[in-house]
Amino acid sequence: MGSRTSLPPGPLRVENVGVSLGGTRILKMVNLTLHAGEMCALIGPSGAGKSTLIKALLGLRDPDEGSVRMGSLSLAKLGPVGYVPQDDALHRGLTVRSELAYAAELRMPGTSAEERQSRIAEVLAQVDLVDRAQIRIRRLSGGQRKRVSLALELLTGPPLLILDEPTSGLDPGLEARTMTLLSQVAGTGRIVLVATHAMESIERAEALCVLVGGHVAFFGPPRKALSYFRVDRYAELFRQLEKQSPSSWGLTASADPDQRAFLSRPGPALSSAAARTSEQGSPTSTDEALDRLKAQMVSPEAS
Amino acid sequence: MSTPRRQSHVLAARYWDCLLGDLGSLFLILAQAPLIGWLCAVVWGSIESDTPGLYFVLCLSALWFGCINACREIVKERAILERERLFGLSTRDYVISKVWVLAALGAVQVVLLQGTVEWHLQLRGPMLLELLALFGASVAGTGLGLLVSALATTQERAVFAVPLLLLPQILFSELAIPSNLYSDVVGTVEKIMPVHWAFRVFEESAALEPRWHMVALSLGVLMAMCTVLVGAAMVSLLPRREVVT
Numbered sequence: 001m002g003s004r005t006s007l008p009p010g011p012l013r014v015e016n017v018g019v020s021l022g023g024t025r026i027l028k029m030v031n032l033t034l035h036a037g038e039m040c041a042l043i044g045p046s047g048a049g050k051s052t053l054i055k056a057l058l059g060l061r062d063p064d065e066g067s068v069r070m071g072s073l074s075l076a077k078l079g080p081v082g083y084v085p086q087d088d089a090l091h092r093g094l095t096v097r098s099e100l101a102y103a104a105e106l107r108m109p110g111t112s113a114e115e116r117q118s119r120i121a122e123v124l125a126q127v128d129l130v131d132r133a134q135i136r137i138r139r140l141s142g143g144q145r146k147r148v149s150l151a152l153e154l155l156t157g158p159p160l161l162i163l164d165e166p167t168s169g170l171d172p173g174l175e176a177r178t179m180t181l182l183s184q185v186a187g188t189g190r191i192v193l194v195a196t197h198a199m200e201s202i203e204r205a206e207a208l209c210v211l212v213g214g215h216v217a218f219f220g221p222p223r224k225a226l227s228y229f230r231v232d233r234y235a236e237l238f239r240q241l242e243k244q245s246p247s248s249w250g251l252t253a254s255a256d257p258d259q260r261a262f263l264s265r266p267g268p269a270l271s272s273a274a275a276r277t278s279e280q281g282s283p284t285s286t287d288e289a290l291d292r293l294k295a296q297m298v299s300p301e302a303s
Numbered sequence: 304m305s306t307p308r309r310q311s312h313v314l315a316a317r318y319w320d321c322l323l324g325d326l327g328s329l330f331l332i333l334a335q336a337p338l339i340g341w342l343c344a345v346v347w348g349s350i351e352s353d354t355p356g357l358y359f360v361l362c363l364s365a366l367w368f369g370c371i372n373a374c375r376e377i378v379k380e381r382a383i384l385e386r387e388r389l390f391g392l393s394t395r396d397y398v399i400s401k402v403w404v405l406a407a408l409g410a411v412q413v414v415l416l417q418g419t420v421e422w423h424l425q426l427r428g429p430m431l432l433e434l435l436a437l438f439g440a441s442v443a444g445t446g447l448g449l450l451v452s453a454l455a456t457t458q459e460r461a462v463f464a465v466p467l468l469l470l471p472q473i474l475f476s477e478l479a480i481p482s483n484l485y486s487d488v489v490g491t492v493e494k495i496m497p498v499h500w501a502f503r504v505f506e507e508s509a510a511l512e513p514r515w516h517m518v519a520l521s522l523g524v525l526m527a528m529c530t531v532l533v534g535a536a537m538v539s540l541l542p543r544r545e546v547v548t
Contacts (some may be wrong), residue, residue, distance in 0.1 A: 080389040089382035091317065094326025102317040106310065107390040136324055156390070 008036045009078075010071020010160035011267055012057075017066035018125045019052050024288055026052040027214045028250060030066070034193070034207060035267035036159070041202045041222065042195040044211035050195045053211065054162055057193065058083055065094040070160065070191075082158035082190075082257035086150045086165040092138035095149050096129055099137060101154050126188075127181065143174040148182070160191045168199040179204045191236055198233040207262075210237065213246025220262040228256070307512070310393055312399035322376045331371060336412040340419025348423050358505035359478050361416065362498045365437040368412045368443025370451075373405050374461040377452035377536070384540070386533060396528050401449060402442075402533055409441035428508025434517065436504035439525030442499035447534025453536040471477075478545075487540040500524045 014032040016239040018025060027049045034040050044050050055061040056068060056211050059075045068075050075081065091099055097120065104116040111119075124130045132140065137148060153161060163182065167175040179194070179201035186206075188191040194205070202208055202222045210218040210225065216223050225231065229240045241249065253259055308316075322329050347357045377384070377398075384397060417434050420426065426433060447468055455461035473479050475493045493499045503521040507513045 025309060082431075083385075083386065085382060089319050089322075089380075089386055091380075091383070093316070093321040095324075098317075098320055101388075104314060105308065105313045106387055107393070176331065 008070055008191055009073055010069075011035045012068075012191050014053075014057070014068050015066050017053075017056060017063045017068060019049075019056055019061060019073075020064050021052070025214060027063075029254070030211075030214075030216050031254070031263055032207075032209060032216070032219060033263050033265070034191045035265075036189050036191060037186055038206040039192040039204065040207040040209055041185050041196065042211065043197070043199070043202070043237075044191055044217075045241065046239070047213070048211040048227070049163070050211055052214075053165065054083075054164060054193075054195060057160070057162055063229075072130060077132060078159065080156070080158065082153035082161035082164055084146070084153055084161070084163040086168060088145045088149055090137050090145060090148055090152075093136060095134050095136050096124070096140070096151075097133040099148060100124070100151060100155065104155050107156050119155060119172060123154040124248040126154060127151045128186070141174075142169050146170070146178060148183070150185070154185070160188070163192070163194045163196075165195055165197065166274065167196055167201070172200065176196045176201050184250040199237075202234050210241070212241045212249050215246045215250030217246070217249035218253055218259065220259050224258060228258075243296050305492050309396065311396035311400045311403070314397055315403045316398055318404045320392075322408075323328045332408065333411060333415065336364075336415035337419040340416045341423075343420050344423030345504075355478060355502075355506065357426075357474045358509070359476065359498070359502055360523065361420065361437060362434075362440045362501035362505065363469070363472055364416060365409070365413050365440035365501065366444040366447075366472065368467075369405070369441040369446075370448040370465050370468065371444075371462075372408055372412075373401065373445045373448025374451045374465050375393065375458045376401055376405070377449060377540070378455045378461050379458050390492050393441055395501040395537055398449065398453075398537045398540070400535060402445060402529075405445045405449075406442050409445055410438055413437035413441050424499070426509070428505060432508045433505060435522060436501045436508070436525075439504070439529075440497055440501035442529040443501075443525050443532070446536070448533045449536040468504075475499075476502075483534075497525060497528050500528075 007155065012032070012034040014030055017027055017030040024272040030049075032040070033274065042050055042053070052061065056063050070078050091102075094102070100120045100123065101116065104111075104120060108116060108119070115174060121130075124133055127150050129147055129272050130145060138146060140148065150163070150166070156215060166182070167178050170178060177200045179196075179198055182192055182194055183204045196202070205222055208218065208220065208222040208225050209216060218228055220228070224232075225234070225237065229237050231237055231240055244252070319482060343360055347354065384392070384394075387397075388394065413434060417430065417437055421430060429449070448465070451461050451464045451468070455464065471492075475489055475496055476499065479487060480489060500521040504518050507515075507518045507521070
């Protein structure tokens with residue numbers, strides 16, 4: 001197993017997913033499409049089904065109906081999905097570098113110590129923690145700890161990264177920086193899904209999914225959500241959700257031509273490059289795809 | 304390329320690093336032992352002889368050390384364990400790594416406990432044998448603590464469970480129960496108490512003619528108890544649990 005980043009083998013498609021728990025339907029007919037390089041913000045009031053959707057995407061809860069696939073692969077065949085939980089799952093007595101080193105040794109069997117060290121240096125730079133590498137995790141701020149959690153997940157270069165409330169407890173400045181960082185992570189060719197309450201930073205995402213009562217009330221570009229819900233600010237969106245039942249929001253959204261078009265949109269250039277790389281049968285990696293992309297930009301006929 | 308380390312080695316190294324990363328807590332863990340040893344010396348020093356009561360307290364203390372050291376060690380890392388299991392982490396190696404480090408910690412504690420007591424009092428039996436008895440009680444306590452930790456849903460619940468497990472060690476002992484109340488049932492229950500077997504070793508080692516087969520049997524039972532408890536902890540961690548709450 002190489003230490004380089006694996007690109008998604010295709011778009012993440014959540015199709016007609018329904019999940020029941022104890023006779024209660026928690027998720028109903030959820031449809032999402034996300035391409036490589038995209039970040040999607042997942043929002044919704046408490047009990048909307050965000051955690052259940054995350055569990056389904058992590059493969060921890062099998063949907064009763066519908067499917068979750070990435071390209072032609074089911075999530076089970078994709079391997080572990082990157083996941084940053086709301087509560088830090090870190091060893092607070094370790095330094096940042098030690099935490100990453102032990103995780104790399106456990107999660108990247110078959111790699112040499114040099115490869116692991118090089119990968120650790122890469123992810124530390126990516127999350128801007130190089131100067132904190134020798135600090136014990138318990139001495140870090142909440143935002144820095146969140147970045148350590150992110151770095152842990154980036155070690156193995158998962159094609160799909162899910163973060164549960166990564167900005168909870170952070171001040172607005174740190175919240176915005178964290179969302180920018182996540183947007184940059186998505187820019188390296190991954191699919192990033194962020195369950196968040198950071199309403200002011202939602203526009204950093206390419207897609208917004210609003211869940212209510214287990215239904216998708218909106219899935220599309222964040223800016224379009226304002227006109228769709230007839231609000232001026234994202235913070236007002238939750239109040240608007242109370243004006244209709246969840247099922248009627250679900251029906252309205254599924255009938256909305258813009259949202260239907262968004263679901264079937266083609267992927268951006270980066271995912272096309274990844275798809276081509278996959279088709280050619282060579283190992284997919286972010287670096288390779290980016291190289292190809294750059295080559296195309298310099299010389300279009302190179303593609 | 305160097306040979307990759309076994310998972311249990313990596314996990315034990317990480318666990319050890321975590322302990323060393325919090326020297327304050329490590330000091331408190333280790334300081335319990337000489338403190339209890341000194342208190343024993345204060346009480347039994349005035350009597351100027353060792354008694355079964357002292358042996359029992361030493362054995363109970365060793366069991367306590369093992370149990371309290373271990374009771375939070377899995378539950379506090381449950382989210383990490385579940386996450387790493389998705390990357391192929393072996394539950395068996397994970398639990399074994401805990402046993403190694405906790406057993407080493409327990410060994411240091413019983414040496415400090417016994418050393419402090421011997422410093423003030425001359426116990427009758429051979430010190431090495433008594434150390435083995437205390438170590439046996441400590442690792443049995445470690446097994447008990449790890450099982451509690453594997454079953455508990457929060458650290459607080461794990462800590463609350465420890466006294467509930469230690470009290471029966473006292474209640475079902477020959478020392479605590481008047482002879483007229485010591486029934487066959489009590490005698491049978493006593494045999495599943497680790498403290499009983501560690502106490503047996505102390506008694507035999509202090510006897511004029513020790514029954515060495517009883518010493519070997521008692522130490523064997525303590526090791527078997529630890530193995531069974533650790534095995535039960537592994538089994539209880541096997542079902543896949545959800546990390547998302």
